[in-house]
Amino acid sequence: MFYGEALAxxxxxxxxxxxxxxxxGLPHSNASVAVVLGLLASAPLLIGxxxxxxxxxxxxxxxxxxxxxxxxGITGPCLGRLFNYLGVARLGAARATPLINASPxxxxxxxxxxxxxxxTFKIGxxxxxxxxxxxxxxxxxxx
Amino acid sequence: xxxxxxxYPLLAALCYSTNPVMVKLGxxxxxxxxxxxxxxxxxxxxxxxxxxLGAGRMRELFAIPQWVGWYFAASGLCSxxxxxxxxxxxxxxxxxxxxxxxxxxxxxTLTLSHFWLKEMERITFYDVAGTxxxxxxxxxxxx
Numbered sequence: 476m477f478y479g480e481a482l483a484x485x486x487x488x489x490x491x492x493x494x495x496x497x498x499x500g501l502p503h504s505n506a507s508v509a510v511v512l513g514l515l516a517s518a519p520l521l522i523g524x525x526x527x528x529x530x531x532x533x534x535x536x537x538x539x540x541x542x543x544x545x546x547x548g549i550t551g552p553c554l555g556r557l558f559n560y561l562g563v564a565r566l567g568a569a570r571a572t573p574l575i576n577a578s579p580x581x582x583x584x585x586x587x588x589x590x591x592x593x594x595t596f597k598i599g600x601x602x603x604x605x606x607x608x609x610x611x612x613x614x615x616x617x618x
Numbered sequence: 619x620x621x622x623x624x625x626y627p628l629l630a631a632l633c634y635s636t637n638p639v640m641v642k643l644g645x646x647x648x649x650x651x652x653x654x655x656x657x658x659x660x661x662x663x664x665x666x667x668x669x670x671l672g673a674g675r676m677r678e679l680f681a682i683p684q685w686v687g688w689y690f691a692a693s694g695l696c697s698x699x700x701x702x703x704x705x706x707x708x709x710x711x712x713x714x715x716x717x718x719x720x721x722x723x724x725x726x727t728l729t730l731s732h733f734w735l736k737e738m739e740r741i742t743f744y745d746v747a748g749t750x751x752x753x754x755x756x757x758x759x760x761x
Contacts, residue, residue, distance in 0.1 A: 490723040496689045502738075548659055613748075
């Protein structure tokens with residue numbers, strides 16, 4: 476009945492757990508090792524996806540699409556994750572994570588400047604809320 | 619917290635902010651979200667392994683306590699399973715409902731940090747207020 480909502484919340488719980496797991500281990504290692512081990516651990520799942528998909532990847536995905544998916548992998552799970560873990564190491568899980576998750580702010584600003592999208596009241600309020608949240612988080616002294 | 623502390627989280631946010639555009643460009647050409655995610659993850663694994671091995675850092679993998687390795691591996695699995703459940707949720711409900719639900723991830727981190735990282739991080743009122751404002755702002759932007 477609420478499969479969609481439950482699955483979306485499962486994603487939130489899984490993604491929200493990552494910084495805590497990484498933070499636990501970082502004092503004994505570094506962000507780069509955390510990225511490598513995380514990526515290697517996911518390899519069997521990826522092989523499963525390619526194996527179980529009804530069509531060969533070369534038949535289902537054009538080279539053009541594969542380029543953009545791969546580029547997304549380089550900026551997201553590769554560079555994004557490295558900076559993410561470096562941020563967690565420096566600020567802690569609870570403070571770095573909301574800042575990292577403010578990425579829709581950048582997407583919106585990019586769309587406003589490059590795609591000339593209109594600023595609606597809702598967008599303005601969202602941007603204001605995020606900027607205020609960042610100010611509140613960063614304004615405090617480090618505990 | 620100072621401006622330098624913000625660098626890594628905001629770089630991570632910037633990297634992640636380009637992902638929706640790249641995914642859209644890929645899906646326009648081949649509507650295979652799960653395969654797309656797998657291609658992206660595979661590309662990131664290969665790219666990061668090349669960097670890691672090229673930089674001669676292989677020894678670091680074996681220098682960490684075993685339990686730390688399991689934590690890092692679990693973080694990678696959480697990330698990949700989160701992506702899969704995210705795509706699965708999109709089959710039941712629209713993206714405009716999925717995105718605000720997954721935006722709650724920092725609240726999960728905050729809660730887990732309070733209980734699980736007690737000895738490493740002290741959660742303040744400002745952390746709760748700042749995180750809540752950012753999550754609300756993101757919900758307004760993505761909905």
